[in-house]
Amino acid sequence: MATGEVHSQCAGYTLPVPNVQSLATSLDKSSQIPERYVRPEAEVNVIVRTSEIELPVIDLAKLIHPEFSKEEAAKLHLTCQEWSFFQLVNHGVPEELIEGLKANTVEFFNKPLEEKMVYKQDNDGTLQGYGQAFVLSEEQKLDWSDMFYVMTRPVALRNMKFWPTSPSAFRDNIDRYSLELTKVASCLWLYIATNLGVAPEVFAQLFKDHPQGMRFNYYPPCPEADKVIGISPHSDATVFSILLQINDVQGLQIRKDGEWIAVSALPNALIVNLGDITEVLSNGIYKSIEHRVLINTEHPRITLVAFHGPHNSVMLQPLPEVVRDGKLNYGSMSYQEFMKALFNKKLEGKSIIEKLKL
Ligand code: OGA
Ligand code: NI
Secondary structure (H helix, E strand, C coil), X not given: CCCCCCCCCCCECCCCCCCHHHHHHHCCCCCCXXXXXXXXXXXXXXXXXXXXXXXXXXXXXXXXXXXXXXXXXXXXXXXXXXXXXXXXXXXXXXXXXXXXXXXXXXXXXXCCHHHHHCCECCXXXXXXXXXXXXXXXXXXXXXXXXXXXXXXXXXXXXXHHHCCCCCCCHHHHHHHHHHHHHHHHHHHHHHHHHHHCCCHHHHHHHHCCCCEEEEEEEECCCCCHHHCCCEEEECCCCCEEEEEECCCCCCEEEEECCEXXXXXXXXXXXXXXXXXXXXXXXXXXXXXXXXXXCCCCCCCEEEEEEEECCCCCCEECXXXXXXXXXXXXXXXXXXXXXXXXXXXXXXXXXXXXXXXXX
């Protein structure tokens, strides 16, 4: 990256907020939680389908297998159109690496607060470090979670001061996982492009040197779990995001056909969701999907979400190849402007992409 160039992921500011994990530890079962976390009832208890739905499964090994590829790619296309959310199995990320990273993440969050605060955010505009994001006012309701965020790609943009040195294998495992996910992401991107009828070279160019950031989320249990939200409803400002559940505590919900649906995933599957960038590039053939996390009274939910963006200089607009009948459904905006708009407001559904709709 040339000196002086503003990287799209460097526009984020957020107000410091209390650490939720230590707040939760200080409460007992009969405690009331601070008002800043209490949501209006209608926000938490909107219709949820009671049974958990297992997300559609896409098999990466089949996708790349000459014999099964066509069928699996057709399934991917349908899934992207109908769900925008799926779980990826046989993804090729070594199990030993996933297990190591899970153990490291749990160990990190279990450290005393002072040790984690060595890595706290320092308002450098990148949101990296331990803290929270998208808090723009003292009045805003807060999410019941802490996050730890590092930018992992392009490699030249890494700021190692935010990378924990303990547990000792953590850095190395984040680095290895980052590379493995880049392979998975590039492969998926290729099939998505082909499904949309876009030449692989065009898509490869859009995804060249793609930014990748890793957000570790810690959602503590809460004595008044039915009054809080772990992460506010939002769609991701990404090409797609790849979520790994660090432990098997569920809580993720997606909004489909106006209803919130609780979803569960197979252990060690990677949960993929299409983001706003893909929605615009595909002219809405694929839509990003709103999701949120609800909290329970007993167990922390821990996740690792890897955000994958497009090349930093991309202009967001429907690709000519996908625009049928000349009808554009979205206007255009540079990726940099888009990310600036994202970080200057609280997380709120699909509000940014709504502005681009024609
Ligand atoms: C996110 C997100 C969901 C989860 O970090 O963008 O949607 O289950 N996380 O942690
Ligand atoms: Ni998300």
